[in-house]
Structures are given as C-alpha cells and as structure tokens.
Amino acid sequence: MTAVSVRYFAAAADAAGCTKETIEFPAPADLGQVKSALLDRYGPDMERVLEVAAFLVGSELTRDLTRPAGSQVDVLPPFAGG
Numbered sequence: 830m831t832a833v834s835v836r837y838f839a840a841a842a843d844a845a846g847c848t849k850e851t852i853e854f855p856a857p858a859d860l861g862q863v864k865s866a867l868l869d870r871y872g873p874d875m876e877r878v879l880e881v882a883a884f885l886v887g888s889e890l891t892r893d894l895t896r897p898a899g900s901q902v903d904v905l906p907p908f909a910g911g
Contacts, residue, residue, distance in 0.1 A: 831857050834901045835867070841882060841904040844874040854898075860884050861894035863902055882906045 831854045837845045845867075852866050863884075867875050883890050885903035 830855060832900070833858055833863060833898050835863065836901070836903045838903065838905055839908060840878045840906045841875070844871050844878050846871075858898045859894065860886070860891070860896050860898055860902065863898050864894060867904070878904070878906050 832851050833854060834849065834851050836849045837847065842848045852863070854862060854866075864879055867879065883892050883905050884896075885891075885905055886896060886899050886901075889896075890905070
C-alpha cells in the first residue's frame with residue numbers, strides 16, 4: 830500500500846470538509862488515481878473544484894494526471910485577488 834497525504838485549500842477544503850487527509854492506494858498512485866479517489870469520496874462539489882484546480886507535487890504545479898503523486902499532493906483551486 831502507498832499512502833498519499835492530500836492537502837486541500839480554499840474551495841477544495843470546503844468540498845472535502847477538511848484541510849488534510851491520507852488516502853491509501855494499492856500501489857504508487859498517479860494524479861489521475863488521486864483525482865478519481867477524490868471524486869468518489871466527495872462527488873459533485875469536488876468535481877466542480879477539480880475541473881479548474883491544479884495539483885502541487887513537490888515544487889511542481891501541474892495538471893498532468895499521469896504524473897506520479899508521490900507522498901504529498903496539494904489541491905489548489907484558482908485563487909481570487911491579485
């Protein structure tokens with residue numbers, strides 16, 4: 830099993846009802862698997878967030894769902910302001 834720590838910010842935290850959780854995968858996960866797990870857990874509210882969100886893995890901001898998730902993923906919806 831591989832544990833991925835997922836941190837949520839702004840609308841993603843609202844959709845999840847928490848700011849951080851750990852999700853177990855049977856093997857090393859990619860971002861597509863993380864996204865699928867989040868959709869299964871949180872449904873339409875999270876789907877709306879993930880349509881526009883990016884993922885931060887290490888120091889890389891990405892929307893590439895084939896990228897390995899590693900041990901921590903941040904879900905970053907667009908932020909308002911300037």
